[in-house]
Amino acid sequence: AQSVTQLGSHVSVSEGALVLLRCNYSSSVPPYLFWYVQYPNQGLQLLLKYTSAATLVKGINGFEAEFKKSETSFHLTKPSAHMSDAAEYFCAVSPEDNQGGKLIFGQGTELSVKP
Amino acid sequence: KAGVTQTPRYLIKTRGQQVTLSCSPISGHRSVSWYQQTPGQGLQFLFEYFSETQRNKGNFPGRFSGRQFSNSRSEMNVSTLELGDSALYLCASSLGSRQYFGPGTRLTVL
Numbered sequence: 658a659q660s661v662t663q664l665g666s667h668v669s670v671s672e673g674a675l676v677l678l679r680c681n682y683s684s685s686v687p688p689y690l691f692w693y694v695q696y697p698n699q700g701l702q703l704l705l706k707y708t709s710a711a712t713l714v715k716g717i718n719g720f721e722a723e724f725k726k727s728e729t730s731f732h733l734t735k736p737s738a739h740m741s742d743a744a745e746y747f748c749a750v751s752p753e754d755n756q757g758g759k760l761i762f763g764q765g766t767e768l769s770v771k772p
Numbered sequence: 773k774a775g776v777t778q779t780p781r782y783l784i785k786t787r788g789q790q791v792t793l794s795c796s797p798i799s800g801h802r803s804v805s806w807y808q809q810t811p812g813q814g815l816q817f818l819f820e821y822f823s824e825t826q827r828n829k830g831n832f833p834g835r836f837s838g839r840q841f842s843n844s845r846s847e848m849n850v851s852t853l854e855l856g857d858s859a860l861y862l863c864a865s866s867l868g869s870r871q872y873f874g875p876g877t878r879l880t881v882l
Contacts (some may be wrong), residue, residue: 758827
């Protein structure tokens, strides 16, 4: 069964610094990989989605993620952190037999941005 | 288009009661999924409905149930509430592989 591991439940960076949030999926390549962001008291907002069309995926708000099959990773990066990036970030995969409606989420990484 | 809406946004119940949560998907979306979010267990998939039929089910007890109506609106019901059912319940509608999430219903069980 598919699973997702996010390394680091809390990450703290300074404003303007590189953001790197780590995500590893289980060995079989999932059909889709996602990164979502959740602000306090809100639902999840899609940042980006991997669909095998390209290994480097660009998302909203300057985020991007690179799919690396050899490392079973899909890490999220942003070159320069803004205060508004402080939120919780979730990596998710769809199961191999997915018909569209089920996502398996990692435990989440809370990003803090220091001024 | 209007986004996914969930009602109510906040709910307080006592142990043993039952609760019904509602989700209205984005117009045209036929799939609705439900998730439970807690600090300890994170985001866990409850079930998915597509065209009024349950298509996927997570690993939750039978106290958790759902249904979908012909207009794609969905409800989930939790019977005999337990303290551990306190959580944020998120609904998502999808067209293809992308899911659009609502703001959630915060359920507190006392």
